[in-house]
Amino acid sequence: MELKEYQDVWVFVQCFQGQPRDVGFELLGQGRLLADGLQQKLCAVVIGKDVDEGIKGATEYGADIIYVVQGAEYENYSSDAYGHAFLELCEKYHPNTILIGATANGRDLGSKLAICLHTGLTADCTALSVEADTGNVVWERPAFGGNLYARILCSETRPQMGTVRPGAFKKLEKCKNNQAVIIRENIRTAEADILTKVVGFIKAHDESGVKLEEAEYIVSGGRGMKGPENFEMLQELADLLGGTVGASRASVDAGWVPQTKQVGQTGKTVTPKVYIACGISGAVQHLAGMHEADTIIAINKDASAPIFEVADYGIVGDALEMIPAMIKEIRAVKNLD
Structure with missing residues (x-):
């Protein structure tokens, strides 16, 4: 033809x-x-x-x-x-x-x-x-x-x-x-x-809650979060917003979060209403997975970090200090305290 x-x-x-x-x-x-x-x-x-x-x-x-x-x-x-x-x-x-x-x-x-x-x-x-x-x-x-x-x-x-x-x-x-x-x-x-047969399905351990690809609000953490224990505050912020937690490749490679949470070229591509990047430098591999978000908020101590080039709003500061402050303000607005 x-x-x-x-x-x-x-x-x-x-x-x-x-x-x-x-x-x-x-x-x-x-x-x-x-x-x-x-x-x-x-x-x-x-x-x-x-x-x-x-x-x-x-x-x-x-x-x-x-x-x-x-x-x-x-x-x-x-x-x-x-x-x-x-x-x-x-x-x-x-x-x-x-x-x-x-x-x-x-x-x-x-x-x-x-x-x-x-x-x-x-x-x-x-x-x-x-x-x-x-x-x-x-x-x-x-x-x-x-x-x-x-x-x-x-x-x-x-x-x-x-x-x-x-x-x-x-x-x-x-x-x-x-x-x-x-x-x-x-x-x-x-x-x-049909040479293969499906005998059953096993849910992934993190399959509960809002799926990363479908979330309207994503709070992602990178190397600047310092360790897995600090992702708990990201989860708290995400829960307050009705969203979920994402991560950079560096966080995944460090074993802080599962690979299913990775955003980027070798992870998942997301298009949420709001993407909050916490302690993420903004390597091109990560930007490929989230640059189409409606609103990008970046928090990073390095004022020259590439993430600020795509961010709609940028905060130059330590995410470990900024995130608790954001959680406190949101809880106050929602009368949760």
Whole structure:
């Protein structure tokens, strides 16, 4: 097939136990921009056993077409079953572009599809655009340890594919009056062809409370917090704000907090309303994970720290002194003392 025969932008709406992940809806917003730039349709792909919520969400977030594959064998993600279903869809409809959330399952599925379709895959993208004259998607991602940004094109093969970290983009407003076309495909995967089985799920030890990627308020600590015991005050501040605690790589490497709390290029990408960076210098690797926050507040003893270059508000001082003062003021405002 010629490249021009591949049509439409597809977004994989990932679900877990029937509930769609936010990253799929975040990507529908970016997919709309790409689809409009390519003058093509925006399509969602929903695979699972219970798909109603995925279909509803994909409709609300603007999909023109929703491809649905439903069956008991798709209750839990497996590379074999989901890969088979997605490949069948690709071979029938020939998408131009595919966006997949860079979750553990999304990364697995994306690599499988790219190999089977003999095309490229750009991982962990942070920005997307379209070359108007060529129709190529421009995939941007950090490179060389976050010191450079690479612009990657897939100019000779289709579909163009990329994975995007959860939280890298914000969801658009819901389209209450959107009427998506729902196409249900009867694609079954034999049990004998599914080589891996899910026997159960074990919750992560820090899975309770507000999830880092979904938090509107994040209080992050870095090397300036001096030790794990001082993250307790960050937790208290985060609790008062209705948010959660994050951390820099230095804090994680020191063993002060678990890796699941890491924000940055090798951690999670977040876009909260307020991000409070406490004792974090602001290395480019960390900035890559939080620079899209609506409001950034930085606390650091070093007035020349790079974090102040992206901060909306900066406090030059010791975070170990500033945080207790902030907690005291907030508690007073809330009449908690």
